[in-house]
Amino acid sequence: MQSILTASLPATGARSAAMATGTSTIRVFLADDHRVTLWGLQQLIDSARPEMEVVGTALTRAELVAHPALAETDLLVLDLDLAGEDGCTALADVQRRCRGHVLILTADEDVAHHRHAVMQGARGVLHKSESADTVLRAIRKVHEGEVWLHRNIVAELLGQLTGRSSAPPPAPDPNTQRIASLTPREREIVVQLVRMSGRKQLAVADALGLSEHTLRNHLTAIYSKLGVHGRLELHLFATEHGLNI
Structure with missing residues (x-):
């Protein structure tokens, strides 16, 4: 559905630890306010054993930030909408307890919301309309230290880093x-x-x-x-x- 760009970045956090200890299984935590979605994601990830496994799930922001499995999580798959709460507001708390990367999995098509998630620390944004194979590939890539983003977000972020905005100029008066x-x-x-x-x-x-x-x-x-x-x-x-x- 969307144009994706991935780019390699230095391995950090849980990925670095996994490389140092020789751990191969990607420990995935799922946070989504729909039980059916959680069930489907868990079935999908379990089908990829022993490459990856689900270590915990949460339906709400409160469940997510308090869950003991966060400490052993390599990658968090997070919905932007957690029972009416913005999932991004939990990222600061999550990142204090979890050294793994964050992959946003959302039905929200607003690129501004995707950009905000990235600015809050997410390493990837994936739309829920993507195929099962794409979800698994995104989990692998983000865990390996790459980013998985819409090209528009990448262009805008690069523009900010270089002092050049990729946003179109404002319409003349x-x-x-x-x-x-x-x-x-x-x-x-x-x-x-x-x-x-x-x-x-x-x-x-x-x-x-x-x-x-x-x-x-x-x-x-x-x-x-x-x-x-x-x-x-x-x-x-x-x-x-x-x-x-």
């Missing part, structure tokens, strides 16, 4: 675009109209060296570009946006 569409002559006409507010149009045309007919043509174009109707609205717009100088 519509009024700024309207003003930029005026020609130099049209801007001059706007200034003169504001200065001669209350004077008849013929007097304004004379001051600009134009015929009244030509001035009307210019005004039709100016009104259209600025989205105003008549001299009063033009005067208000020009004053508000600094076009009267």
